[in-house]
Amino acid sequence: MCLLVLLIHYQYEIPFSYFSLLSSCLKDCGADCAKFQKSVLECKFNKKALERPYNSPHAWGKTYGDHKRHLEFNHDQYKELQKYAEEIGIYFTASGMDELGVPFIKVASLDTNNFPYLKTTAEKGRPMVISSGMQSMETMHRVYNLVKPINPNFCILQCSSAYPLSVEDVHLRVIREYQSAFPDIPIGYSGHETGIAITVAAVAMGAKVVERHVTLDKTWKGNDHQASLEPNELAELVRSIRLVEKAMGSPIKRLLPCEMICRSKLGKSVVAKTKIPAGTALTLSMLCVKAAEPYGLPPEDIFELEGKTVKRDIEEDESITEEEIEK
Ligand SMILES: CC(=O)N[C@H](C=O)[C@@H](O)[C@H](O)[C@H](O)COP(=O)(O)O
Numbered sequence: 001m002c003l004l005v006l007l008i009h010y011q012y013e014i015p016f017s018y019f020s021l022l023s024s025c026l027k028d029c030g031a032d033c034a035k036f037q038k039s040v041l042e043c044k045f046n047k048k049a050l051e052r053p054y055n056s057p058h059a060w061g062k063t064y065g066d067h068k069r070h071l072e073f074n075h076d077q078y079k080e081l082q083k084y085a086e087e088i089g090i091y092f093t094a095s096g097m098d099e100l101g102v103p104f105i106k107v108a109s110l111d112t113n114n115f116p117y118l119k120t121t122a123e124k125g126r127p128m129v130i131s132s133g134m135q136s137m138e139t140m141h142r143v144y145n146l147v148k149p150i151n152p153n154f155c156i157l158q159c160s161s162a163y164p165l166s167v168e169d170v171h172l173r174v175i176r177e178y179q180s181a182f183p184d185i186p187i188g189y190s191g192h193e194t195g196i197a198i199t200v201a202a203v204a205m206g207a208k209v210v211e212r213h214v215t216l217d218k219t220w221k222g223n224d225h226q227a228s229l230e231p232n233e234l235a236e237l238v239r240s241i242r243l244v245e246k247a248m249g250s251p252i253k254r255l256l257p258c259e260m261i262c263r264s265k266l267g268k269s270v271v272a273k274t275k276i277p278a279g280t281a282l283t284l285s286m287l288c289v290k291a292a293e294p295y296g297l298p299p300e301d302i303f304e305l306e307g308k309t310v311k312r313d314i315e316e317d318e319s320i321t322e323e324e325i326e327k
């Protein structure tokens with residue numbers, strides 16, 4: 001069974017007091033990890049970008065800088081959240097930080113082509129989860145070639161960065177491209193679509209790490225809420241993922257023990273269409289295919305029976321078994 005880490009992206013627009021509630025809910029739903037975003041805005045944006053007016057209905061300030069400052073947790077709040085995650089037994093991490101001692105570092109899509117940051121992060125030696133929204137395949141090859149020699153312990157997530165993401169923009173097939181281009185690392189999926197079906201399909205395609213945003217209410221103000229899952233959907237997603245993981249099973253196609261009951265009732269055999277006296281050389285016109293008692297020769301071998309002789313008289317409608325055929 002594949003190892004699946006479910007990353008949960010908290011919505012930072014939610015009042016801080018809701019986070020303990022969300023954390024226990026994530027734990028109850030069976031998620032493995034709660035993930036946040038953390039940034040030092042002056043490092044992430046230049047002055048003009050912070051001063052840019054932000055007119056979105058989801059804006060929490062007049063400029064993008066004011067908006068982002070409103071949303072950012074401080075260090076103590078992160079420590080508190082980390083402590084709570086520890087208490088309830090769920091992994092805790094964030095994109096863009098490692099000073100809190102997280103088990104792995106998430107490189108958010110916006111930093112994936114930030115090669116100095118990527119190099120420094122890889123040099124820390126922690127496992128990395130690198131998302132690929134807003135990037136091209138060529139850039140992802142360069143990301144792989146940069147990170148691999150420094151830190152082989154990383155995975156790449158297919159991701160398209162729009163909120164909510166429309167179905168046509170998901171491109172699950174990129175998962176296959178990544179799997180064949182980078183066969184020695186796990187490939188995953190960071191989804192911003194609505195609902196759970198597409199994320200479950202990503203797991204069926206072999207995604208080993210899954211990230212979704214989570215919220216307590218999709219109608220709340222904030223850019224990502226609509227693309228997030230509410231607790232009942234999250235629980236359903238985890239259940240469905242675990243189910244699909246099990247159902248992926250083995251690539252070996254064979255008759256299963258659980259199919260024996262059905263085969264004994266409905267499985268087809270070679271049956272005599274007419275009475276066949278001992279010593280007769282068989283022709284196809286003497287044979288037919290039926291569900292029969294006892295179970296006889298498999299019908300897929302019927303053409304090989306032509307010309308073979310039978311050892312004893314066989315009655316019309318009787319199954320033909322291996323023992324009755326001359327070698
Ligand atoms: C690419 C990236 O960072 N995407 C993040 C993760 O998916 C998002 O949470 C954005 O931060 C969010 O959509 C931005 O919304 P606003 O601009 O309203 O703060």
Ligand SMILES: C=C(OP(=O)(O)O)C(=O)O
Nearest residue numbers: 037095108109131159190
């Ligand atoms: C933006 C993030 O995730 P992604 O790029 O996977 O959407 C993030 O982790 O902050």
